[in-house]
Amino acid sequence: MNILHIKFSGFVNVYSHVANAYMYFVVVSIITTIYSLGALFVPPKKLGRHVLVLDLIVLSFLISSFSAAVGVGQLGKEGNSHAGWLPICGQVPKFCHHVTASLIAGFVAVIIYFLLIIYNLNNVLNLVAFKA
Numbered sequence: 001m002n003i004l005h006i007k008f009s010g011f012v013n014v015y016s017h018v019a020n021a022y023m024y025f026v027v028v029s030i031i032t033t034i035y036s037l038g039a040l041f042v043p044p045k046k047l048g049r050h051v052l053v054l055d056l057i058v059l060s061f062l063i064s065s066f067s068a069a070v071g072v073g074q075l076g077k078e079g080n081s082h083a084g085w086l087p088i089c090g091q092v093p094k095f096c097h098h099v100t101a102s103l104i105a106g107f108v109a110v111i112i113y114f115l116l117i118i119y120n121l122n123n124v125l126n127l128v129a130f131k132a
Contacts, residue, residue: 021072022099025106028065032058032113048124055117062113066106073099 035058042051077096079087089096 021068025065025069025102028061029106029109032062032109036113048120052117052120052124055113055120059110059113059117062106062110066103066110069099069106070103073103 035054039051039055073096075085076099077087077089079085
């Protein structure tokens with residue numbers, strides 16, 4: 001009875017960490033989307049530098065949430081023999097396919113957001129050059 005209870009509580013503990021990592025990924029993605037839509041209406045001549053700094057902060061959160069989700073996804077796919085965690089993708093393949101698709105979309109979002117920041121940096125530097 002105790003062994004079953006320990007294994008079950010260990011599974012619940014691991015699952016709660018997995019859920020926290022994916023929840024962090026989803027929440028940061030939603031915040032990034034809302035911020036990006038709001039930043040579209042900011043005039044670049046007045047607040048271009050501030051938006052650029054906020055873009056870099058949002059990008060760092062986006063990268064950290066993506067990294068946490070990838071780490072947990074890899075753990076679910078491969079398991080961890082040292083900790084005694086078995087891979088779960090063989091038991092719930094549909095869930096793993098959904099997670100893989102969301103991680104691919106997250107990676108594309110990170111790349112696109114990075115390219116948009118480079119474009120924004122170019123625009124801000126050009127505005128500064130025209131002022132001088």
